[in-house]
Amino acid sequence: MELEINEFCSCLELPLSTVERWIRQGRIPVKKIGDRCLFSDTALRKWAQEHNLPYCPPDEQTAKKQAEKPESLSEAVGRGGIYYDLPGKTVEEVLGEAVSAMKDIESESDRQTLYETLVAREQMMSTGIGNGVAIPHPRTPLTQSSIAPQIAVCFLAKPVDFNAVDKKPVYVLFVLVASNSKQHLQLLSRLSYCLRDTTFLNFLSRIPPPETLIKKIIEFESHLNGGE
Secondary structure, eight states, X not given: OEEOHHHHHHHHTOOHHHHHHHHXXXXXXXXXXXXXXEEEHHHHHHHHHHTTOOOOOHHHHHHHHHHHSOOOHHHHHHHHOEEEXXXXXXXXXXXHHHHHHOTTOOOHHHHHHHHHHHHXXXXXXXXXXXXXXXXXXXXXXXXXXOOOSEEXXXXXXXXXXXXXXXXXXXXXXXXXEOSSHHHHHHHHHHHHHHHTOHHHHHHHHTOOOHHHHHHHHHHHHHHHTTOO
């Protein structure tokens, strides 16, 4: 791969004037074609390493930016799915129904692991946060799982006692799954922002259809993104 001079400046996070001066001084391996300066990615990696300089080519910069991008709540719900009238009279039963319903889990072993970790988390401490809402999630992220980051929204056929903080039965679950702690915290933070809002809770209690719920989540999430 060959880079233009502006791309090279970006790779080293250096101003154009500095790179042009180094070119004139013969300090950088460069190929000149007319007025153009082209740089070999392989040669520049070696050169940067020899001079103890940080070097991040365009493809790695893109990957880095994607990795740093906050997890989208609406996309996570889109992957997890929205489900209605889930049966069950106990915490274990509704968690089993929720995991069975989740559409984006292909491996049965992953499905079983998720169910077991959710039940274990509830046995340790309830995820019922009040107002009829619970956020079941594994105690630690499922780093060895193939499950993509997601949140399954599950409206129950009948409210179930989750031993929530306000002692009210739970009618909706937000099953949160992440593959690392950063994803978990990002999604939990965004979800909590919605669930702290009385308007959102009232909207949720009306059991909105999927497209309306996703639209409302996008609306709330836009505030977190600075109105983008």
